[in-house]
Amino acid sequence: MTEPGSAEIRVLVVDDHPVFRLGMSALLGSLAGVTVVGDAEDAEAAHAAVDAHRPDVVLMDLHLGEDSGIEATRDVVRRHPDVAVLVITMQEDDESVVASIRAGARGYLLKGASPDEVERALRAVANGEMILGPKVAARAMAAVTSGRTAARVPFPELTDREREVLDLVARGYDNTTISRRLVLSPKTVRNHVANVLNKIGAPDRSAAIVVAREGGLGAD
Template sequence: MSGSTMPAAPPPTSGSPGGVVSVALVDDHPVFRIGLAALLGSLPGVVVVGQAASAAEGRALLTGRDDVDVALVDLDLGDGSGVDVIRDVLRVRPGLRVLVVTMHDDDGAVVASVRAGARGYLLKSAPPDAVERAVRAAAAGEMILSPQVAERAMAYVLGGRTAARVPFPQLTDREREVLDLVAAGLDNTGVARRLGLSTKTVRNVLATVLAKLALRDRAAAIARARAEGLGGDAI
């Protein structure tokens, strides 16, 4: 057609052909996962290419295909921790952008997710337009936090907690987080929920803490941790 000019195609927003953002979902709550898939599938330039209902399925899905640009991962999965899934998957696919979508807004869950490599953190109560913005931002390589989470994260930093003396330097960050919550009075299930871990993982971490600190039992660990200033929100 001589004399006519075709409009320029928009620049790609991701590594997928034609600028389409390919997303995968890892969540063990079928109603939420199906609803989220329907929402994302209705957005222009976004396609849902896979869903997983457990930690094991999530690992297999996200490491088994290379056409996923953005993965949305819950922290509480029936057979494991979303944080562990994120960490494991990013070792294999470091270029994958991961968004956490969860009900938990506590500092520990946010920090654990970001340390694992998540590029964003959304609460499940986020409105549809916020979910869309987060997916597109993550696909573009940006870091994004929901407003509530961003406010808490800023308070965490400005509070100077990162500059405080670190108790039990022989422990890893995860071990210290678990010990802190145990000292605060939480049982293994409560610690698992706060950190997005499985109860089995919490049990194993606590056993490692007892061995490293040469403590005989949970009660001794609580007493020692509180003496070092942990468990500040003891209940």
């Protein structure tokens, strides 16, 4: 990880929108002491880029096509504990903030952040600090002062897509119906179901339905 006073912060930009990746890379590349070592559009490409370039900071969107940025964050932090993840997203709900921090992100910004806010957050997480953007911090403070707690995300070990699939399984839909509803191929649905069973520790589909309903999924 880059230490305070070091000459360079190496950054990887992960987002499924090419225009955003280009714009953010250009902004970061214009900052003193910051080098953009690459970009990626999905979780698989992000993991390969982190392995290849070992950046100090990964800027991570939460929605990467069918992939979950929260799951990608968890995997990056697990595989490379010295890499700081700074989430930058359109999502400002409490659940996304909590899930990101639990996954290991060191910062959380909204995409409407100013260039100065992005630079400040980048340098903070590179130096081992935790930082929330102004709007996110205001929401967090409001939640604390009002005595509220963020709603629990059911099955946080699942990606957003896997949680959708499990919800439909819990509703009693078969794979063919799920594939039509989510506009996915039957093979992709089968893979998602297999991953879900493994992650939640269910031996079969019937057991998964029970676990899912106990966790609050599958309700009409």
